[in-house]
Amino acid sequence: MADIAVVFHSGYGHTQRQAQAVAEGAAARLIAIDAEGNLPEGAWEQLAAADAIVFGSPTYMGGPSWQFKKFADATSKPWFTQAWKDKLFAGFTNSAALNGDKHSTIHYFITLAAQHSGLWVSQGIMPSSTKAAQRDDPNRLGSYAGAIAQSPSDASPAEMAPGDLETARQFGKRVAEAAARWARR
Numbered sequence: 726m727a728d729i730a731v732v733f734h735s736g737y738g739h740t741q742r743q744a745q746a747v748a749e750g751a752a753a754r755l756i757a758i759d760a761e762g763n764l765p766e767g768a769w770e771q772l773a774a775a776d777a778i779v780f781g782s783p784t785y786m787g788g789p790s791w792q793f794k795k796f797a798d799a800t801s802k803p804w805f806t807q808a809w810k811d812k813l814f815a816g817f818t819n820s821a822a823l824n825g826d827k828h829s830t831i832h833y834f835i836t837l838a839a840q841h842s843g844l845w846v847s848q849g850i851m852p853s854s855t856k857a858a859q860r861d862d863p864n865r866l867g868s869y870a871g872a873i874a875q876s877p878s879d880a881s882p883a884e885m886a887p888g889d890l891e892t893a894r895q896f897g898k899r900v901a902e903a904a905a906r907w908a909r910r
């Protein structure tokens with residue numbers, strides 16, 4: 726079985742629920758970036774050992790949170806030796822608005838993965854975009870590059886859309902399947 730790490734930040738718990746759903750789908754270990762932008766003990770070693778790394782952050786002001794960016798800057802250490810070269814990478818984000826510039830965050834993750842000479846795993850779920858589409862459909866927000874979720878600004882983490890969490894689970898499963906194929910190469 727492939728070794729998958731989901732490394733994420735969440736300020737108020739919404740992206741944490743999304744991260745938990747991704748990790749459930751992928752049977753992955755969860756690594757939470759704390760409020761100071763630091764990783765728990767042993768996390769760098771876990772990232773070094775992972776076949777696939779999934780990045781997660783809320784979208785704040787059109788990009789990842791500063792705590793995620795602090796982590797991203799700290800990855801310059803493995804970057805120097807290209808220690809993460811040829812790992813698989815994927816990413817997810819959550820924000821209040823339907824659009825909210827979530828894709829700026831996803832595209833930041835893609836760039837970060839590319840700087841590490843990684844391979845990007847896309848979302849792989851067709852969008853629910855017909856007139857009959859419902860709020861709880863998988864990929865109702867219509868993303869291809871990564872998994873996205875919308876948490877209205879007055880909604881608690883418990884009120885997150887089931888379809889967004891199912892999207893996250895299916896996305897995690899896809900990353901796990903891709904990592905298993907890649908690990909067999």
Ligand SMILES: Cc1cc2nc3c(=O)[nH]c(=O)nc-3n(C[C@H](O)[C@H](O)[C@H](O)COP(=O)(O)O)c2cc1C
Nearest residue numbers: 735736737738739740783785786787820821822825
């Ligand atoms: C500083 C800050 C900036 C934000 N910027 C955006 C934004 O650019 N787009 C958006 O749709 N929502 C934005 N939001 C809303 C958050 O993305 C939303 O509340 C999200 O669910 C928070 O996730 P979390 O609970 O994991 O921190 C912002 C919230 C904060 C606190």
